Amino acid sequence: MIVGNFPILAVITPLMAAPIAVLLRRPGAAWLLALVVTWATFTLSLVLLGQVLESGPIYLRIGGWDAPWGIEYRLDRVGGLVMVIVSAIGSVIMTYSRASVEKEIPKDRIYLFYAMYLLCLTGLLGITITGDVFNLFVFLEISSLSSYVLIALGSNRRALTAAYRYLIMGTIGATFYIIGVGLMYMQTGTLNMSDLATLMPTVIDSRVIHAALAFLTVGISLKLALFPLHMWLPNAYTFAPSTVSAFLAGTATKVAVYVLIRIVFTVFGGVVILKNIPGVQEILMTLAIAGIFVASAIAVFQDNIKRMLAYSSVAQIGYIILGISFASTTGLTGSIIHLFNHALMKTALFMVMGAISLRIGGVTITDMRGLGRRMPWTMAAFVVGGLSLIGIPLTVGFVSKWYLIKAAIEQDMLLIAGLIVLGSLNAVAYVWRIIEAAYFQEAPKNAAVAKEAPLSMLLPIWVMAGASIYFGINATWTLNIATDAAEALMSGIIQ
Amino acid sequence: MQYIHDHFNYWIVIVLMMTGFYMVIAHKNMIKKIVGLNIFQVSVFVFYISMGKIEGGTAPILADGIDVYSNPLPHVLILTAIVVGVATTALGLALTVRINDSFGSIEEDVIEAAENAEDDKTSALRAGNRK
Secondary structure, eight states, X not given: OTGGGHXXXXXXXXXXXXXXXXXXXXXXXXXXXXXXXXXXXXXXHHHHHHHHHHHOOEEEEGGGOOTTTSOEEEEOHHHHXXXXXHHHHHHHHHHHHHHHHHHHSOGGXXXXXXXXXXXXXXXXXXXXXXXXXHHHHHHHHHHHHHHHHHHHTSSSTHHHHHHHHHHHHXXXXXXXXXXXXXXXXXXXXXXXXXXXXXXXXXXXXXXXXXXXXXXXXXXXXXXXXOTTSOTTHHHHHHHSOHHHHHHHHHHHHHHHHHHHHIIIIIISOTHHHHHHSTTHHHHHHXXXXXXXXXXXXXXXXXXXXXXXXXHHHHHHHHHHHHHHHTOSHHXXXXXXXXXXXXXXXXXXXXXXXXXXXXXXXXXXXXXXXXXXXHSHHHHHHHHHHHXXXXXXXXXXXXXXXXXXXXXXXXXXXXXXXXXXXXXXXXXXXXXXXXXXXXXXXXXOTTOOOOOOOOHHHHHHHHHHHHHHHHHHHOOHHHHHHHHHHHHHHHHTOOO | OHHHHHTXXXXXXXXXXXXXXXXXXXXXXXXXXXXXHHHHHHHHHHHHHHHHOOTTOBOXXXXXXXXXXOOHHHHHHHHHHHHHHHHHHHHHHHHHHHHHHHHSOOBHHHHHHHHHHHHHHHHHHHHHHHO
């Protein structure tokens, strides 16, 4: 009985814990509660993914109402994988957060930070598991509203304007999404994803459905920061507290990508719309490539490393969307696996920035000088993450780029394959600037005395950095899930 | 003419939607932007409500003599969307208050100028450090 309720428990536990964290008020107690809850949700998601891999998708009828009428929770491979990533990052960052949060957030607001963090996690997990398009909107807004608050907690006053701009653009995105849902509902009379998928072929040629697709794509693209709709992202990641940057960089945009995959492939039957409706594939591909190059080029010239990583995120999202736009199993496998891999490495990199900002107080390129000797373990993790960002063999970045290039070659798009390699060279430029400063430049004489980051931060950083090496060497597990998930999504089987 | 009349609700929806959207994009004042965002969201509420309404239909209650019902589902969905909208507005206004406290203005161009000045100052400082 209790096992049958695991899907809902994974979402409800952090939701219930959030108000309890507010009632606890003491920073230490709130942290401990959040820690226990995040690790519990991680365990639940692992169990759920295990069940999905063993015996196929899990269905849960909320309140005992049958599917097209009631809200249905359903977890398949791709949802399960994203759920595991989100909850893993959520729990690792919670382990890491304490020292960083105590330094960057005023003491009387810390308990609110943990409450918001748990709410954000609720929203993100809910998105991965729901089988209902309107329920998805509600979770999207739960996670978005709490992430605006989390960003606004940053100590610089510009965190406030960054949060405000994110709020405006995020709300426009979410509203576009419900307009799209409304149009779909007008044509099909259902909100359930599987039901929509069965009814969609009969109405796919109507103009209403085309308009719905346009609204949904633009709305979700705003949330996932597809170039040129990424304007909110750099400042939000730069001025948010370090813990929040690390958490959002690894989860929020990835979950939005998952929503796009879900809508395009499950609801609209993917291949049909990408191939048959003229322009869709070309537009996505062009924007993805443009994003990779423009954002990488901007990243090279950033002095603030958090901002540099933020632009690099926009570029990496380009790679993920590029994989989707191929509309082939290999391309989609590449996207799903890059979604997983990029979450690992970007979280590790932002966590390194949090540790440096704790010890040095700043994260500009001048602060990095000579850090290789003063914080050897922290900087070593940065090097691992950076190499993975470039896509060096034996790191996760290599596996995903390999699949994307393979997908391009399969479709005889040699130009695109060349551009992917060229884009990776761009990453060399911005990653190298920091490695050069950290290892080949002397620390300035008046530099702050920096010691190695505390173990409570180093350990989680190295869990993430280690994972991005481990899954780069032994990618069988992730690749199997990604390939199976991609095949299921491509064949349009509702599962 | 008949076409316009038949789709009267939807015309209103489009007018409201574009008005709100334009306000969000064009206005520099942060409060006015939020007002625009609200109008934009309200247009979607009207859209959902019109979609579920059937002329002459009543609430879906089983009773004698009633056989035309409006679809209650879109109406219920919009209750949720209204709650989300209220939360967004509250948060947006709260942020505006905090922005006014720390920047002394809620005009985007004034704030942008202050932010750019801050950027210039830090980069000048850094150039000084390098010497």
